[in-house]
Amino acid sequence: MAQPAATATASDGGLSPTSQPMTSTPTSGVDDSGNLQAVPLYRQDELLNWIEQGRHLQQVKQDRCQLTQDIEVRAEVMKVPAYQFLWGDMLAWGVCIKPNAELGVKFMWEAANQGLAPALEQLGRYYWKGTLVQKDLLKAETLMREAASLGFQRAQVEWVEMLLQGLGSPLDYEEAYHWLHSTVIGDKALHQKATSLLNRLGNRMPANAIARAKAMR
DSSP states (O other): OOOOOOOOOOOOOOOOOOSSOOOSOOOOSBOTTSOBOOOOOOOHHHHHHHHHHTOHHHHHHHTTTTTHHHHHHHHHTSOOHHHHHHHHHHHHHTSSSOOOHHHHHHHHHHHHHTTOHHHHHHHHHHHHHTSSSOOOHHHHHHHHHHHHHTTOHHHHHHHHHHHHTTOSOGGGHHHHHHHHHHSOOOOHHHHHHHHHHHHHHHTTSOHHHHHHHHHOO
């Protein structure tokens, strides 16, 4: 996938594999007396979890930006996808660093090109909504569908939303229905939203296609 240039600004949120094992759970960076403490580098599993929850930037700010240089090294030198995504988001929205939307989107693309599902989803959403970049619905479809195919729940929900808005093709319905129908959703509100989306998508599909989608493994 080619790397685009970024343009305007608007707040948005936005996750997957890294290659280096990290150490220890981070602290808030402050002890009971208010003194600054050293913050251990984020473990792979906890960073990915924060990204999936959309709270990775909040965590960096909570840790008082102490890991900014470490994050930059892991993104620029070690090219760890989760850190590329984190660093890209920090640059895009000026978290602990001077804002640079163009460079931020570049790092998001680097993570996406390594198959990081949250990066694919976020870029797909940005091209869909016109956040930071100019709207490009073809890019949005390609990125969101790929993220959904990797099992990323947020992308599976958004991909069905895109199809219901007329993006993609009716040929995508059965596969998209299968992905969202098969995902396990613990959040009650999101589960209800997914059920509503499936009902709406099902209204556009023949009964045998719905049956196939539900039976797929």
